[in-house]
Amino acid sequence: MSVRVRFAPSPTGHLHVGGARTAIFNWLFARRHGGTFIIRVEDTDQARSTRESETMVLEDLRWLGLQWDEGPDEPGPHTPYRQSERTDHYGAVAQQLLASGHAYRCFCSEEMLEAKRKQAEAEGRPPHYDLTCFRLSPQEISAKLNSWAPFALRFHVPDDGDVTIDDLIRGEVTWKKESLGDFILVRSDGLPTYNFSVVADDHEMEITHVIRAEEHLTNTHRQVLIYRAMGWDVPQFAHVSLILGPDRSKLSKRHGATSVSQYADDGFLPEAMVNYLTLLGWSAPDGRELFTTEYSIGHFSLDRVNSAPAVFDHQKLDWLNGQYIHSMTAAELLPRVRPFFDAPWLEEGIELVKTSVTRLTEFHEALRFVREFTPAEVDRSFCEAIAADLRANGAPVDEGSYKAFVERLKTATGAKGKALFMPLRLALTGSEHGPELVRMIPLLQHASESDPMVLSPLQRVERCIG
Numbered sequence: 160m161s162v163r164v165r166f167a168p169s170p171t172g173h174l175h176v177g178g179a180r181t182a183i184f185n186w187l188f189a190r191r192h193g194g195t196f197i198i199r200v201e202d203t204d205q206a207r208s209t210r211e212s213e214t215m216v217l218e219d220l221r222w223l224g225l226q227w228d229e230g231p232d233e234p235g236p237h238t239p240y241r242q243s244e245r246t247d248h249y250g251a252v253a254q255q256l257l258a259s260g261h262a263y264r265c266f267c268s269e270e271m272l273e274a275k276r277k278q279a280e281a282e283g284r285p286p287h288y289d290l291t292c293f294r295l296s297p298q299e300i301s302a303k304l305n306s307w308a309p310f311a312l313r314f315h316v317p318d319d320g321d322v323t324i325d326d327l328i329r330g331e332v333t334w335k336k337e338s339l340g341d342f343i344l345v346r347s348d349g350l351p352t353y354n355f356s357v358v359a360d361d362h363e364m365e366i367t368h369v370i371r372a373e374e375h376l377t378n379t380h381r382q383v384l385i386y387r388a389m390g391w392d393v394p395q396f397a398h399v400s401l402i403l404g405p406d407r408s409k410l411s412k413r414h415g416a417t418s419v420s421q422y423a424d425d426g427f428l429p430e431a432m433v434n435y436l437t438l439l440g441w442s443a444p445d446g447r448e449l450f451t452t453e454y455s456i457g458h459f460s461l462d463r464v465n466s467a468p469a470v471f472d473h474q475k476l477d478w479l480n481g482q483y484i485h486s487m488t489a490a491e492l493l494p495r496v497r498p499f500f501d502a503p504w505l506e507e508g509i510e511l512v513k514t515s516v517t518r519l520t521e522f523h524e525a526l527r528f529v530r531e532f533t534p535a536e537v538d539r540s541f542c543e544a545i546a547a548d549l550r551a552n553g554a555p556v557d558e559g560s561y562k563a564f565v566e567r568l569k570t571a572t573g574a575k576g577k578a579l580f581m582p583l584r585l586a587l588t589g590s591e592h593g594p595e596l597v598r599m600i601p602l603l604q605h606a607s608e609s610d611p612m613v614l615s616p617l618q619r620v621e622r623c624i625g
């Protein structure tokens with residue numbers, strides 16, 4: 160049987176890093192097994208779901224480089240992939256559960272249920288539904304239906320309602336029947352509950368492995384009971400543990416950015432994000448921390464996913480992002496840097512400073528010296544010697560001409576080593592620190608030829624002279 164997995168976002172905001180990690184694990188698992196990766200939008204919570212959010216979530220997934228085989232924008236054998244458009248499917252399943260006696264109509268109002276819950280609580284009983292409507296006679300039901308009384312559809316937990324699953328990450332997990340009361344499948348407004356629609360869809364879409372967040376583990380009890388009632392095969396479950404902040408509380412905005420798009424805006428590369436998020440739970444067989452998606456696809460397995468919570472470490476993410484930036488060529492980085500900072504000489508600038516930055520947003524600052532120049536105090540005769548050479552020979556434009564330039568300056572000034580390079584750097588950049596001169600001086604010359612905001616090496620030295 161071929162692997163079919165789904166990522167099922169609720170479109171109620173941006174894609175959270177936790178959701179992104181769940182999506183990545185599903186995607187890696189599908190690709191590893193030559194399976195199918197599906198996006199199913201769980202938008203039945205009408206008050207909170209928006210189409211804008213769906214668009215953003217899909218954009219964030221695309222930015223990460225995840226490609227899905229079936230989804231709201233990718234027709235497949237089980238179109239539509241938006242739950243709000245699948246109500247017919249749920250209706251048909253609900254009918255079957257009602258007909259087979261696994262579910263019943265519940266006419267209790269919200270106020271009545273609330274009062275019952277409070278009473279149970281006061282008496283120290285579990286707040287389970289008291290089965291009032293389960294016990295209605297056919298006559299009583301007909302009477303209520305004839306008077307158009309609104310009803311919900313409730314699932315009856317059977318006597319043999321204990322459930323044990325073999326979770327692919329957490330191992331055996333068991334729930335006792337007593338821990339559940341009869342629960343709602345379809346609300347009185349006709350909308351299915353999460354536990355119901357998820358089962359109907361996972362079955363219909365032939366999902367073989369449900370890889371999702373640990374917060375859904377307890378829902379699995381109800382879901383397995385619905386599978387059983389329908390006589391359907393139960394998929395394999397894999398519940399991925401929580402992501403914690405450095406203080407070991409659940410990752411939240413207090414710990415920094417939590418949405419994928421915020422990381423994009425902050426200058427992280429999607430490759431680094433995917434690599435980092437994969438490491439939040441999964442470890443490579445050889446322990447490597449830096450890997451391509453080809454590698455993780457080739458080696459991914461759920462039994463190497465840790466059942467303990469993962470701690471989000473911003474420093475490690477920064478480090479990884481830096482590794483990616485340093486290993487990419489300037490040509491590769493160019494289109495990535497452009498949304499943050501642009502200049503006609505950008506590619507040469509990137510080449511010059513890329514090993515000193517860890518985020519795409521930092522290129523602007525690292526290259527500020529190209530357009531912004533404040534002359535420093537430099538020995539006047541030294542500056543005149545530089546200016547004279549630049550006028551006579553033109554500015555260095557590559558390594559060869561730079562070396563020749565330095566040799567001539569040594570002769571002209573009698574200075575060498577630090578006594579030569581420090582005032583040279585100061586005269587050209589106004590600062591004691593910066594990238595290597597051998598590539599910086601050619602960049603300044605080239606940039607001044609294409610960008611009116613850039614002073615050439617000669618213009619800079621002339622400003623130092625005053």
Ligand code: GLU
Nearest residue numbers: 167168169201357371375
């Ligand atoms: N829509 C659910 C969520 O966003 C996912 C449910 C599932 O994967 O079963 O948490």
